[in-house]
Amino acid sequence: MSAQTSYPKPDIRVLLLEGVSPTAVESFRNAGYSQVQLYDKSLPPEKLREEIAAAHIVGIRSRTQLDADVLSHARRLIAVGCFCIGTNQVDLDAAELAGIPVFNAPYSNTRSVAELVVAEAIMLMRGIPQKNAQCHRGGWSKSAAGSHEVRGKTLGIVGYGHIGTQVGVIAESLGMQVIFHDIETKLSLGNARTAGGLDDLLARSDVVTLHVPETTATQGMFGAAQIARMKRGAHLINASRGTVVDIDALAAALKSGQIGGAAVDVFPVEPQGNADPFVSPLVGLDNVILTPHIGGSTLEAQDNIGLEVAAKLIRYSDNGSTLSAVNFPEVTLPEHTGSLRLLHIHRNMPGVLSQVNDVFSRLGVNIDGQFLRTHPKVGYVVIDVTATHEQATQVRDELARIPGTLRTRILY
Template identity: 50%
Template sequence: MGPPSPTGRLTMSAQRFPQNGVRELKPFDVTSVRVLLLENINQTAVQMLETAGYQVEHHAKALSETELIEKIKDAHVIGIRSKTKLTKNILQHANKLLVIGCFCIGTNQVDLDFAAQRGIPVFNSPFSNSRSVAEMVISNIIALARQLGDRNREMHRNLWFKVSSKCFEIRGKTLGIVGYGHIGSQLSVLAEAMGMHVIFYDVLQPMPLGMSKPVGSLEDLLRQADFVTLHVPETPETKNMIGAHELQLMQPGSYLINASRGTVVDIPALAQSLRAGHLGGCAIDVYPKEPFSNGKGFESELVDCPNTILSPHIGGSTEEAQSMIGVEVARSLTSFLNAGSTLKAVNFPEVNLRAIPATKALSVRLVNAHQNVPGVLLKINNILSPFNVDKQVCDSKGDVSYFMADIALRGEADIQTIHRAIGQIDENIITRVLY
């Protein structure tokens, strides 16, 4: 299913920022929506956004803070990956910005709370690279079991060591998956197809796939698994969830794989366990601190540890995954801009309405973000009371509420009346009228 039709025209927006007072933006149609894409976002996204009628400026790399502040002043939409940091300092210069797209899994590079306070939803793609990550983990399992990393490094140094000691088939071994979400469950299916026994631990109670079995605690999983792979989000609860104590619980000669978040594993403790010979090896794709750009600059205690595979955060870096991410985030952006939908927003109430029928020529869609305090809906509904409201919905998240309504009008002049009145509500953050 493609993005909403770009034939409708986005009308005026009224924004109230505490430091700026009310900022009125002139009416504009979709062809004047300016999209700034950074960090070589996949061409599928570029094409979708251009097809929607927007003006797209595409950069292959991230911008410096000074360049970004200058560029973001005129952008209605910005799309980034993981290197660009959208801090409060940068976002407070973005007085035209309507929406942010993170073409990746994480959103910790964006000040989500400040964006929400300004009525700017943030969308990401948490699941589009699931298959790519799962496949790489399978390759890591096999490579670790056969010590391929060490043999490869030796061969590049003109050394020939044909050994079978401590090299194993993965068939019949136990894979322990920590976090049985989209990636963990896909990995479960692939591992079973290769003859592995799968156990998993998750704070929720997901339905097991195939013959996989849940265990009661992380400790139970660590004690049973030959291979432990981590697929959890970055939260205060998951920080250093695998430390010296947890590593000691793992079976002697077992393996650890982390392709989730760099803060999940205590890296110095892991390096010590590897060098002491307790673990048989590890594969790490994410790190607590990662270089800002390609080239020199990577440092880690894991360098030169035995049977250790280090990769530069490429678990989801496949052509297929980047294309799917481009499609998913671009669709969310166009759905928000053209139809007001905030489904899948990470920092905003998730609200949606079915499309306005094409036969309703004088119907418009009002979308409004306002401070989540008592009495605002009463003010909005008092303004709308002279009109026929076909449907409306409102939801809140934290300090922000988001309201959508489809309204049948008597004439074009009613658009100005409604927009001006709601835009002047003291608690208004941003008001848009779509038709």
């Protein structure tokens, strides 16, 4: 259990790793946070434990691993920001049980991924990967054979979420026919139409692009059976998750001609860093575009991510709002001008709220407003009061003694 007061902003230490966008640094400094430390790369384990022990807010990208052991050293930590889409690099359960909300940027790189996918569809339809490889070897294959415009062709989108819908809008502007399949009923944008199931989509599409999340249901969902149902010579794009496609089955289909070409940005096993070798059955195949998991890696996307995640972290630190936290009860809070705000994070167990309210009753402190949300494991109570600093501190100390309390804070 950790009882914390609200430090003055100049005393709050913000640790940003892995070259987080300068827009995040600027956002923190503009909000009054002067202690912002920025590292261009991830830190070795021992250095990470040392730095995180002194940090109140930590921002990472995909390489830094915040497991339970690392988080156990983070006694002052109040929030984590993942400046990317995924949060697999954080032990979300351990963070939740330590009273630490985790925020990410699930949509800020949507346009960047969508643009790459549509560009790859054009390149594949024109047979550019093969021709490019031939030219690099000194060959010269000036022929229209196997080269097609995308106008009038059918693009099949598997997973019609934020990225899938953007892919469809851009593809339609090029004159493509767009069909999609999703496990949930989705409202189509433009002239996109729902396919009659995955098999129907595979049979009709000239290009299939995958945009599904990583879940137990999507692991290995696209294997030899699904590839066999595609049009012979059609193209496959995977910019979703590396575990979705059976890479060995894809390599075999590319060699046999069942699939005419593929573009793959994500892989079941990826190098840990730029200096590590990349190994895949797809290496050396002329009809494949291989990219190192950079679908959302544009300067524009990184700037947007920096702004979005920094704003969430600042709002939580200043206000207590947890909207869009991935592991925490979500509370959208008004400003608390003229009131002190107490935050009480506790294990989700019976009787805690009554004990919280009993503290205020016993100490004679009137509650101006109260907000409560719960997760299966954690409850989050926010209480606005009109009180002196001494009264608020006394209340905070009493709240910290309630069994099951994880953290308490005062916001002034």
